[in-house]
Amino acid sequence: MNKVNISSFFSGLLFAIGLGISGMMDTNKVQGFLDIAGKWDPSLALVMGGAVMVTFLSFPLIYKRKAPVFEKSFAIPTNKKVDKNLLIGAVLFGAGWGIGGLCPGPAIANLGSLNPSVILFVASMFTGFYLQHAFANRNNQSSKATVMEECTVD
Numbered sequence: 001m002n003k004v005n006i007s008s009f010f011s012g013l014l015f016a017i018g019l020g021i022s023g024m025m026d027t028n029k030v031q032g033f034l035d036i037a038g039k040w041d042p043s044l045a046l047v048m049g050g051a052v053m054v055t056f057l058s059f060p061l062i063y064k065r066k067a068p069v070f071e072k073s074f075a076i077p078t079n080k081k082v083d084k085n086l087l088i089g090a091v092l093f094g095a096g097w098g099i100g101g102l103c104p105g106p107a108i109a110n111l112g113s114l115n116p117s118v119i120l121f122v123a124s125m126f127t128g129f130y131l132q133h134a135f136a137n138r139n140n141q142s143s144k145a146t147v148m149e150e151c152t153v154d
Helices: 003-022 027-034 043-062 084-100 104-113 116-151
Strands: none
Touching: 003 104, 027 043, 027 084, 084 116, 104 116
């Protein structure tokens, strides 16, 4: 096992422990936090505020480095465009989070509970990932074919 795998394992383990301690793996607590019109539970706001604070303080220090510890460069997204796909994805993510009380990280960390609802959620999530990928590839292939047809000279 190399340094990257060991680092990834311990980072994931720390993340899962943090999710468990904070209550982010408790679907009732998450749904209570999201229910601002009903019995709102604001306790997860402290968790999110803590995460924002750690990010705010640590990112300037991290970005002073030329590269991450185990990689040659930082993988920073360059697309800053807000488009239809981003908005649809955000709505689906939020709806899934509100209905299921889980998002991808806590759902995967929660698999250890062997809760059938969590297993169904993760299976549905990966099915959605697959369908989105297949749909995106189909659209990319059809748009490439259209561009090729338009560029072909008779």
